[in-house]
Amino acid sequence: MKKSINLLAICFALSGAFRASGQQAPQAFSLQQSISYALQNRPNLKANQNEEKIAKARVGEIRAMGLPQIDIAADVSNNFIQQKTLLDPSGFAGPELDPFVITPEQLNGQQPIVLTPAYSDRELPENTPLQVITFTQPYTGSIGINGSQLLFDGSYLIGLKAAKTYTELSRKTTAQTEIDIAEQVSKAYYSVLVSGARMALLDQNLVRLDTLLYQTKVMFENGVAEKLDVDRLQVSLNNLKVEKQKAERLAALSESLLKFQMGLPQRQPILLTDKLAEVQVDIATINTNDFNYNSRIEYSILETQRDLADLDMRNKRSGYLPKLYLTARYGYNGVGSSLSDVLNVRAGANNNIDRNWFDFGFVGVQLQVPVFDGLRKHYQIQQxxxxxxxxxxxxxTIRQSIDLELVQATTELTNALDVLDSQQENLALAQEIARVTKIKFQEGVGANLEVVTAETELRQAQTNYYAAMYDALIAKVNLDKATGKLLTK
Structure with missing residues (x-):
């Protein structure tokens, strides 16, 4: 309890310091303006709005998967250990050109020399060993452009629909956050209004009791009243001053809470333009018979979640469908005995001497047909x-929950209005009793103790009335939220 009192004292002191040091003019807010300001400045709502933008970007990301995919790759490699293989020389055995001789007479003669080659079979020695050879140069390089286009993928089409549905879910989640903020701001706003009205009544009580104390002192000096009468009224006045101080701290704390719910800096003074007397709290204006569950954002969110679950099942089933891709590639491969040699690009179709880079290209269609995955997709579909x-x-479940909320909110508001009517009548009676006892005391036909008792009962009636007023306002907010009418755009 001591910690709570200290916390209230600190909050009140800080609030007072802010008012003393700040030179800003108060900013006026109605309830609707307070809600609008909160919807633009609450950090958690901004985070939800960013999540909504992320969901929209996710749609673009998935859509991009169905567009052509193009990339360029280049590399240079040092084959410091060249890959080798074994070659069987017997595979290259074949006819051998027989030797021939050109005589001097043929060279000196005038007739053309005609050579008629003759071949004979060559036989390799038995048990010719395999030869180790390599087809890899010390340095190789490559550069190419790759392209692919998705032609058909059932999961892609469903994924695109799911991404759009997820965007809708994110938007509805943001709307739910907005409704929660409207509820929080409304309750905090009404709390400040009630605290302000109660403070005004306490000021009136102080003026009235201080005047009565002054009159009683005059009566005491004239011998009409007793010293005990003055002391009783002084005790009541002191208690009322303490009660006002406590109410001021609580009012400052309520105002700080409203600023927090609005996302308003604590140093910014505010002025509430709505009047407590103008707030309409009437159960007769609310009809729950024509209530539609779709007006509740929670029900709408569940519908979107159901759609997402259905799309997820369809996506799992599409895993049995084949996938078709169009692929293409064009590039160059280069070789060299050194790094500088491979980087010295010598290419071109007309280069038949020292060419070291050779182009290549292909285009094709790739078909992927799922055959057996160990029943993985079967269990995914089951889930x-x-x-x-x-x-x-x-x-x-949610329909039953909403029905219960409607009954509970309606009952709470009905009870709160009944209590409010009773407390309003009690307040009027307490005011009349206090007025009559004061007159009787001043005319000498009433006791001072009756005046003190009447003032105490009046303050209690005032406290009960504004507590009932606050309960009725909160019950009204709860019923508006239960019927989906708290925040409509």
Whole structure:
């Protein structure tokens, strides 16, 4: 309890320091303006709005998967250990050109020399060993451009729909946060209004009791009243001053809470333009018979979650469908005995002497047909089907929950209005009793103790009335939220 008192004292002191040091003019807010300001400045709502933008970007990311994919790759490698293989020389055995001789007479003659080659079979020695050879140069390089285009993928089309649905879910989540903020701001706003009205009544009580104390002192000096009468009124006045100080601290704390709910800096003074007397709290204006569950954002969110679960099941089923891609590549491969040699690009179709870079290219269609995955997709589909069933079961649960909220909120508001009417009548009676006892005391036909008792009962009636007023306002906010009418755009 001591810690709570200290916390209130600190909050009040800080609030007073802010008012003393700040030179800013108060900023006026109605309830709707307070809600609008909060919807633009609350950090958690901005975070939800960013999540909504992320979801929209996710749609673009998935859509990009169906567009052509193009990339360029280049590399240079040092084959410091060249890959080798074994070659069987017997595979290259074949006819051998027989030797021939050109005589001097043929060279000196005038007739053309005609050579008729003759071949004979060559036989390799038996048990000719395999030869170790390599086809790899010390340095190799490559550069190429790769392209692919998705032609058909069932999961891609469903994924695109799921991404759009997820965007819708993110938007509805943001709307739910906005409704929660509107509820928090409304309750904090009404709390400040009630605290302000109660403070005004306490000021009136102080003036009235201080005047009565002054009159009683005059009566005491004239011998009409007793010293005990003055002391009783002084005790009541002191208690009322302490009660006002406590109410001021609580009012400052309520104002700080409202600023927090609005996302407003604590140093910024505010002025509430709505009047407590203008707030309409009437159960007759609310009809829950024509209530539609779709007006509740929670129900709408569940519908979107059901759609997502259904799309997820369809996506799992599409895993049995084939995938078709169009692929293409064009580039160059280069070789060299050294790094500088491979970097010295010598290419071109007309270069038949020292060419070291050679181009290549291909285009094709790739078909992927799933055959057997160990029943993995079967169990995934089973899980997705159960998730869809759970989403459908959730509708019955949320309908029952909403029905209970409607009954509870309606009952709370009805009871709060009954209590408010009773406390309003008690307040009027307490005011009349205090007025009459004061007159009787001043005319000498009443006791001072009756005046003190009447003032105490009046303050209690005032406290009860504004507590009932606050409860009625909070019950009204709860019923507006239960019917989905708290925040409409």
């Amino acid at each position: 997705a089907r159960l998730a869809v069933e759970n989403a459908k079961y959730g509708f019955e």
